[in-house]
Amino acid sequence: MSNSKNIKRFLKVVFEKNKVIASIAFIIMLITSVLDLFIPQITRLILDDAINNSKTNLLIKLVLLYTAIRISSSLLSVILEYIYSKMKKRVYIKLKIKLLKHLSKLSGDYYTNIKTGNILSIIENDMFIVENFGAEILFSLIINAITAFIALFFLLKMEFDLLLIVIILQLLITLSQSKFTKIISSKTEEIRKSDGNLSNIIQEFVSNIMNIVISKSSFNFFKRYIKQEKSLVSKCIKLDMIISSNISIARILNSLITICIYGYGGLKIIKGKMSIGELIAFQQYTEMLIGPCISIIRSNTRIQQSLVSINRIFSVLDEPIIINQNNKGHRLSDTFNGDIVFDKVAFSYDKDKTLDNINMIFEKGKMTALVGTSGCGKSTIVNLLFRLWDINKGKIMIDNIDIKDYNLKSLRKNISIVTQDLLLFDDSILNNLTLGNKNIRKQYVENICNRVEIYKFISELPNGFDTIIGEKGVKLSGGQKQRVAIARALISNSSIIIFDEATSALDNISQKRILENINDLLKNKTIIVIAHRLSTIKNADKIYVIDKEK
Numbered sequence: 001m002s003n004s005k006n007i008k009r010f011l012k013v014v015f016e017k018n019k020v021i022a023s024i025a026f027i028i029m030l031i032t033s034v035l036d037l038f039i040p041q042i043t044r045l046i047l048d049d050a051i052n053n054s055k056t057n058l059l060i061k062l063v064l065l066y067t068a069i070r071i072s073s074s075l076l077s078v079i080l081e082y083i084y085s086k087m088k089k090r091v092y093i094k095l096k097i098k099l100l101k102h103l104s105k106l107s108g109d110y111y112t113n114i115k116t117g118n119i120l121s122i123i124e125n126d127m128f129i130v131e132n133f134g135a136e137i138l139f140s141l142i143i144n145a146i147t148a149f150i151a152l153f154f155l156l157k158m159e160f161d162l163l164l165i166v167i168i169l170q171l172l173i174t175l176s177q178s179k180f181t182k183i184i185s186s187k188t189e190e191i192r193k194s195d196g197n198l199s200n201i202i203q204e205f206v207s208n209i210m211n212i213v214i215s216k217s218s219f220n221f222f223k224r225y226i227k228q229e230k231s232l233v234s235k236c237i238k239l240d241m242i243i244s245s246n247i248s249i250a251r252i253l254n255s256l257i258t259i260c261i262y263g264y265g266g267l268k269i270i271k272g273k274m275s276i277g278e279l280i281a282f283q284q285y286t287e288m289l290i291g292p293c294i295s296i297i298r299s300n301t302r303i304q305q306s307l308v309s310i311n312r313i314f315s316v317l318d319e320p321i322i323i324n325q326n327n328k329g330h331r332l333s334d335t336f337n338g339d340i341v342f343d344k345v346a347f348s349y350d351k352d353k354t355l356d357n358i359n360m361i362f363e364k365g366k367m368t369a370l371v372g373t374s375g376c377g378k379s380t381i382v383n384l385l386f387r388l389w390d391i392n393k394g395k396i397m398i399d400n401i402d403i404k405d406y407n408l409k410s411l412r413k414n415i416s417i418v419t420q421d422l423l424l425f426d427d428s429i430l431n432n433l434t435l436g437n438k439n440i441r442k443q444y445v446e447n448i449c450n451r452v453e454i455y456k457f458i459s460e461l462p463n464g465f466d467t468i469i470g471e472k473g474v475k476l477s478g479g480q481k482q483r484v485a486i487a488r489a490l491i492s493n494s495s496i497i498i499f500d501e502a503t504s505a506l507d508n509i510s511q512k513r514i515l516e517n518i519n520d521l522l523k524n525k526t527i528i529v530i531a532h533r534l535s536t537i538k539n540a541d542k543i544y545v546i547d548k549e550k
């Protein structure tokens, strides 16, 4: 996708639902700039008319006018800042939610290959950079261009030879700045990439810190981290040097302009070809020409830097949604009545076939077990039913309707998967059990916790169900986590429940008791059990043995 297309898409996000306040901001900016354009004229009148001709009344009026203009434009600037700040935050939140929503719609393939650090760096760093890009830059570009144009108009009417010198120096500034802009944008891109790699390493470390300490791999981690950090630091220093050289060169050329105005203009005053008021007004208009020009060039640098981030954000948003969400598709009603059928299903993650010619029926009200050697594709079958991946051949049907024809949200809402590595949030046990659904009665939750034999443990905690269980549930044992997982699936009351090695951390006796306790809750549901232990599946109504083809 080209840069200009991404900028257009970004600006669409900026102005959507912000049109009114954006227009107000533009008008305020315009008024401030017009007011400022009167300042040189007032200065000239103060010096040449009021002071030179000793007109006290005129002097007072002009000074008051000068003050009024300065105060009004300062007050308007505060209002402007408020509007921009509001707009920026709105865009920031909107884009962030858009990103997260899009991520949640991607396929298992994307999730498998995802580099968490890179995504985090986009969500945090790039979003932060683009936050400052938007209406403010765009409007200031327009206003600066208008101001520069009007200033040029006044300058042309004043001293043409002096203006010629100013323009030549200004061209030099423009040339050097545009060269720097290109270098800065390519260096920024390099830095953003390195930053993403660094985030990957840190994310890997922080999220696995306990295992890293246990496996004594901290040293190896620090070596990788320091190498990456050193390379990033040297890139950042280089960029800072380039930016500061750029500013210094612009400053030198700028002072040359001032020197020329006072030197050459001074000569003209001595020769009687110019008044002091005209010289000061000329100098002020020159500032109004150069200031906006430099601002435009600087905005360009900021645009280039933001563009790198905008492109990175849209690279995620452009990630194709391979799994069709089928929002208008059939809705799977809560009381669906029927079987799940796998009809001649074939699937491969990459080149090698993982599953071929799979024919299976999972009936409502029955427990069906899947067994087979490790890696034969049992969990893959679950992934396909949940549509994390779509199959290559054959059909998967629920109630005789292809699962691809169902609304994806409704399909997934009706399937609960209880896996070995349950996702627990750093939140209260209650919220972990109900996934924040406030409509679920506490009594119902307690009843289910009782059945999976975790109620006693929870009620003895200092804050009971409100106890925070730590990141990834670190404050729970493996068995307790699995009980929470089973309870969560039962509380959600999905029609299809899949237990994928869901009781592996429980001893045989606890497992037997829990399965007996929840048996009546599973009666009208379609239950799929994947397990290596015979004791887990011995009550199944049907057992499929998956054979791994060589």
Ligand SMILES: Nc1ncnc2c1ncn2[C@@H]1O[C@H](COP(=O)(O)OP(=O)(O)OP(=O)(O)O)[C@@H](O)[C@H]1O
Residues within 6 Å of the ligand: 108, 112, 349, 350, 354, 372, 373, 374, 375, 376, 377, 378, 379, 380, 381
């Ligand atoms: N996301 C993935 N990308 C590529 N290949 C994968 C992916 N997930 C699983 N596989 C491969 O697919 C095959 C089947 O994996 P699957 O997890 O379905 O096996 P399983 O029968 O559930 O194994 P286990 O009993 O050990 O849990 C394996 O060879 C595995 O390496």
